[in-house]
Amino acid sequence: MLGNIRLLWLTALLVAWLPAAPATAAIEFFGTAKIKPTFYDNFDFNDGKNDAFIINEGGLTGDQHIRAELRLGWKAAGERWSVKMIAEADVIMEKDSADRSYYSGATSYEGKPNSGGEFGIERAELLYRFFPWLELETGWDVRALDIGSGGLLFGDDHPFLGFRGDLTDALSYELLYLPIQNRNSLPTADDDGKYLRSPDADDWRVYTLKLVQDMGGKSAALPQHALFGNSSGENNILSMALSPVYAFSDNDSAQARIHYFGLEATGQAGWFKPYFEVMAADGEFDNGRDISAWAMFAGLEVLMNKAFNPYVAFRYTQGDDDASDDDVEGWVGIGDIGRYTPLLGMDGNILGEDLGQSYGATLYSYSPERAFRTNRYGGIGNGGSGDNPGQKLIAVGTRGDLAAILPGLMYKTQAFFIWYDETANLINTRKPGEKVDDYAGTTFDLQLLYAFNKNFSIDYIFSTFVPGDGIKDQFGDDPAFVNCLTLAWTY
Amino acid sequence: MRISVRLVAALVCLLCVVPAFAASIPWPRIDRALSAWQGQKELLLVTATKSPFSTAAGQATLEQLLMHGFAVRTGDQVPSGGRGLVLELKDNDGGAMAFLRRAVDGAIIAFERHAPPAGEAPVEQPVAAPLSAARPVPAVVPSSAVPAASRPASSNLPGPLSLPGRPRSLAWLADAGEQGLDLAVLTDEGVQPYRLHQNLLQPWGPYVHGHPAWRALYLEAGDPDRDGDPELVAVWADDTRGIYAGTDSRPRAVVFEQAGRGLSASPGPRAFVRLQDKLGFVQYRGNHSLYQGPVVALDTSGKSWNAGQKAVAWAGGNLFETTPIGQQQALQWTADQQLRLVSRQDGAPLAGGSLLYDFGEFVGPRVAVPLETPEYRAGFGKEDMVRETWHSLPPRVVVDADGTAYTIRRERSTGLPLIGKPTGRDKLVAVRWSGDRFAVRELFAGIEAFILDFALVKQQGKVSAALLLLNQKADGSGEAYLQRVPLDN
Numbered sequence: 001m002l003g004n005i006r007l008l009w010l011t012a013l014l015v016a017w018l019p020a021a022p023a024t025a026a027i028e029f030f031g032t033a034k035i036k037p038t039f040y041d042n043f044d045f046n047d048g049k050n051d052a053f054i055i056n057e058g059g060l061t062g063d064q065h066i067r068a069e070l071r072l073g074w075k076a077a078g079e080r081w082s083v084k085m086i087a088e089a090d091v092i093m094e095k096d097s098a099d100r101s102y103y104s105g106a107t108s109y110e111g112k113p114n115s116g117g118e119f120g121i122e123r124a125e126l127l128y129r130f131f132p133w134l135e136l137e138t139g140w141d142v143r144a145l146d147i148g149s150g151g152l153l154f155g156d157d158h159p160f161l162g163f164r165g166d167l168t169d170a171l172s173y174e175l176l177y178l179p180i181q182n183r184n185s186l187p188t189a190d191d192d193g194k195y196l197r198s199p200d201a202d203d204w205r206v207y208t209l210k211l212v213q214d215m216g217g218k219s220a221a222l223p224q225h226a227l228f229g230n231s232s233g234e235n236n237i238l239s240m241a242l243s244p245v246y247a248f249s250d251n252d253s254a255q256a257r258i259h260y261f262g263l264e265a266t267g268q269a270g271w272f273k274p275y276f277e278v279m280a281a282d283g284e285f286d287n288g289r290d291i292s293a294w295a296m297f298a299g300l301e302v303l304m305n306k307a308f309n310p311y312v313a314f315r316y317t318q319g320d321d322d323a324s325d326d327d328v329e330g331w332v333g334i335g336d337i338g339r340y341t342p343l344l345g346m347d348g349n350i351l352g353e354d355l356g357q358s359y360g361a362t363l364y365s366y367s368p369e370r371a372f373r374t375n376r377y378g379g380i381g382n383g384g385s386g387d388n389p390g391q392k393l394i395a396v397g398t399r400g401d402l403a404a405i406l407p408g409l410m411y412k413t414q415a416f417f418i419w420y421d422e423t424a425n426l427i428n429t430r431k432p433g434e435k436v437d438d439y440a441g442t443t444f445d446l447q448l449l450y451a452f453n454k455n456f457s458i459d460y461i462f463s464t465f466v467p468g469d470g471i472k473d474q475f476g477d478d479p480a481f482v483n484c485l486t487l488a489w490t491y
Numbered sequence: 492m493r494i495s496v497r498l499v500a501a502l503v504c505l506l507c508v509v510p511a512f513a514a515s516i517p518w519p520r521i522d523r524a525l526s527a528w529q530g531q532k533e534l535l536l537v538t539a540t541k542s543p544f545s546t547a548a549g550q551a552t553l554e555q556l557l558m559h560g561f562a563v564r565t566g567d568q569v570p571s572g573g574r575g576l577v578l579e580l581k582d583n584d585g586g587a588m589a590f591l592r593r594a595v596d597g598a599i600i601a602f603e604r605h606a607p608p609a610g611e612a613p614v615e616q617p618v619a620a621p622l623s624a625a626r627p628v629p630a631v632v633p634s635s636a637v638p639a640a641s642r643p644a645s646s647n648l649p650g651p652l653s654l655p656g657r658p659r660s661l662a663w664l665a666d667a668g669e670q671g672l673d674l675a676v677l678t679d680e681g682v683q684p685y686r687l688h689q690n691l692l693q694p695w696g697p698y699v700h701g702h703p704a705w706r707a708l709y710l711e712a713g714d715p716d717r718d719g720d721p722e723l724v725a726v727w728a729d730d731t732r733g734i735y736a737g738t739d740s741r742p743r744a745v746v747f748e749q750a751g752r753g754l755s756a757s758p759g760p761r762a763f764v765r766l767q768d769k770l771g772f773v774q775y776r777g778n779h780s781l782y783q784g785p786v787v788a789l790d791t792s793g794k795s796w797n798a799g800q801k802a803v804a805w806a807g808g809n810l811f812e813t814t815p816i817g818q819q820q821a822l823q824w825t826a827d828q829q830l831r832l833v834s835r836q837d838g839a840p841l842a843g844g845s846l847l848y849d850f851g852e853f854v855g856p857r858v859a860v861p862l863e864t865p866e867y868r869a870g871f872g873k874e875d876m877v878r879e880t881w882h883s884l885p886p887r888v889v890v891d892a893d894g895t896a897y898t899i900r901r902e903r904s905t906g907l908p909l910i911g912k913p914t915g916r917d918k919l920v921a922v923r924w925s926g927d928r929f930a931v932r933e934l935f936a937g938i939e940a941f942i943l944d945f946a947l948v949k950q951q952g953k954v955s956a957a958l959l960l961l962n963q964k965a966d967g968s969g970e971a972y973l974q975r976v977p978l979d980n
Binding site: 030031032034069071073086122123141142155157234235236237239268306337339340342345347399400401403404406407408410411412447449451457459488490 | 702703704729730731732733734735736741761775776777778783863867868869870871872873874875
């Protein structure tokens with residue numbers, strides 16, 4: 001009773017105070033709720049064996065499961081500042097994760113405490129703009145260096161502290177410090193007299209700088225005007241953004257230091273949308289092994305019409321030709337983000353899922369950075385091997401709006417033809433002693449999305465990886481599949 | 492307990508009966524004075540009409556007087572001995588008024604005024620005084636500068652007439668004389684012409700474009716090819732949506748000519764088009780902007796109408812932001828949805844041309860423009876990103892030959908989401924620049940519906956009426972109505 005009275009007083013005081021509180025910021029709430037019934041099948045390319053576990057954002061899983069990604073975000077903003085936070089629960093749906101209750105023992109099979117799906121801060125972005133050319137940014141939110149083209153180098157929601165701004169009307173920059181790992185090895189009583197690693201022995205810090213130069217031109221120079229005229233006035237655009245990129249990966253955890261540098265170019269020339277990037281890695285392990293690799297991406301999309309916009313692309317990551325030498329030549333980015341790139345990306349296709357147990361491309365990554373396990377120096381979880389076989393990928397695809405059939409219906413479909421760049425480090429289990437074939441296999445993706453309205457949509461992805469001789473030589477003959485349905489509420 | 496129930500029931504009955512009784516009395520304040528009158532129960536009723544009891548209101552007043560035991564006379568005969576009362580009823584733009592006087596000395600002992608009902612009377616609006624001398628000086632409009640207009644009683648207004656479908660815009664086509672008038676409404680599916688004759692709305696053969704993803708934006712009427720026959724230009728948004736690309740609304744214009752009891756269609760520019768009497772104007776949409784390039788003249792010389800090459804003076808604004816008034820001046824919407832008068836050549840504000848008048852927050856048809864760099868709002872996923880900006884087109888502004896501009900004042904609000912009810916009245920207003928000051932006139936007291944669009948009807952070159960496209964919901968998704976409002980300029 002006493003508690004109720006206090007609550008009433010507290011409520012009354014709050015109500016009395018609220019109207020007097022100054023409105024200092026505009027606040028918006030937003031969020032998404034995605035339920036994803038999914039079936040992973042045969043990620044080891046072998047019908048006769050059970051798949052190993054597969055990692056996705058909900059945790060460790062496999063086979064059939066339903067993932068729930070539930071987000072609530074809010075953003076407060078003033079004239080110069082903003083604070084955005086997004087709380088999230090991302091779980092594989094089951095009684096334990098939903099109820100947050102384990103009825104036997106205090107921990108899960110992963111050793112986690114009885115917590116289930118915590119609603120934690122998944123993303124935070126804190127900004128203050130001192131001048132147009134100087135904006136302070138920190139938190140942990142989406143940051144990327146080349147997500148507008150091939151996503152070979154970096155894109156993730158790692159923590160960051162940095163600055164960005166517009167230096168001129170056509171030139172902007174972003175300077176970031178990313179403490180990806182900061183795991184101190186603090187001594188305990190049991191460590192007395194033992195050898196202790198240095199406090200930063202398991203750290204991984206990355207420093208990045210990206211410049212974006214707008215190279216917009218006059219659309220009258222477009223060849224399509226000369227060839228066809230442009231009475232419609234549509235796609236009447238000639239734009240190009242050139243972005244030099246530099247990153248330094250101070251990877252104590254992998255005992256390696258790597259300089260990355262490269263160039264990204266995106267834009268549009270009338271009906272054509274080109275995407276290009278080239279990246280190089282140059283560094284060294286503490287043990288003296290030399291890191292030297294490069295990667296590139298080039299794509300071209302033709303904006304034909306509403307329903308048909310075909311594209312072709314080529315993606316290359318260098319492979320290592322000899323794991324036993326001191327040259328580490330397999331490309332490993334800071335975090336390959338191919339899954340979310342504009343041209344080849346698909347949120348749930350098989351190459352963007354965790355194929356670490358076979359082909360070696362992990363979650364989000366398209367390149368086979370975990371196909372080998374030595375000389376690791378980056379990638380998601382810092383697990384990418386510098387001795388990986390690399391990749392040559394040719395993609396063809398198309399996407400569009402099928403409103404002519406059914407308003408609200410959209411699609412994207414694509415096929416990837418994938419070769420290894422180098423196969424010397426791979427082991428042929430089908431024909432022991434022989435070299436693994438270059439052709440890894442073919443993937444096919446089809447995604448259909450129907451938007452019932454702006455707040456609710458359903459999409460379905462059918463995606464398969466049909467093994468080529470390269471995969472067959474190592475794992476098996478059977479295709480792998482993803483069937484994924486996404487029920488998405490956006491508000 | 493039983494007594495309590497009876498008592499409550501009696502109170503409830505009393506509470507119900509008293510307001511009902513009070514509501515039946517046409518002049519409550521006068522009624523109190525009549526009750527208090529201790530003198531001779533004779534009353535002279537003075538009205539402007541010769542037969543005041545021919546209307547329901549007059550009969551109610553008579554009943555009220557007789558109920559108090561008064562012998563009622565009409566005409567100009569003073570009550571005998573000058574010891575009775577005189578009730579004078581007047582009806583003008585300010586509403587109905589009643590003056591109760593003592594016959595003996597003419598002293599007013601009671602007065603009552605009734606505001607005019609919706610749709611009846613114009614409301615004069617002063618314009619706010621300037622805030623800063625450094626800015627263009629907005630003029631203060633004296634009451635005398637606002638021409639009074641006599642409005643018909645609401646009972647004379649035809650309609651509102653229910654409109655099928657979800658019309659988003661309308662246009663007046665032609666005056667059909669005794670047969671009524673011809674108009675057309677725009678829906679997502681096409682254009683539906685009608686003939687309006689008194690309270691009958693007769694549809695003609697509709698035009699259906701056959702594109703499932705087209706969404707109605709607006710309808711324009713004019714005679715830009717100067718052939719003497721009115722043309723319509725309908726503009727739809729062709730929404731292209733991508734799984735990873737967001738929505739891209741591209742304008743699609745179709746030109747219509749009246750052909751007998753139907754419309755003949757021909758393709759127009761893939762751009763925004765506005766008609767102003769015998770002129771047409773075009774502006775393209777940009778890839779990542781609502782407008783791209785200058786406003787150009789509509790070229791009607793070819794088989795199909797296209798955007799011309801030559802830019803026209805448009806006050807530096809975009810197609811809908813600016814409305815020319817003659818060759819030198821233009822009305823321009825400001826960012827906070829106010830109108831100002833600017834030079835048509837360079838967009839410079841003209842002295843005294845700031846109109847500090849709240850037109851409300853009108854949300855017109857929306858156009859989606861993809862962002863060049865999508866914003867990662869909640870994450871990497873397609874649902875987590877902001878990939879387009881939705882722009883709302885401003886309310887229609889029509890300029891008559893005499894320079895008077897007509898537009899919508901949005902005073903109706905949607906109320907709280909889900910639980911709220913719309914409140915307030917939308918209005919049609921006329922804005923006139925008299926050389927050194929603005930005059931704003933609300934053409935009627937407002938209507939309890941959202942005015943989505945309007946068209947002016949002309950007879951013998953003069954604006955005679957407005958056609959209002961009404962909807963129960965601000966986004967046009969509710970029941971739609973057509974309301975004809977006679978205007979007397």
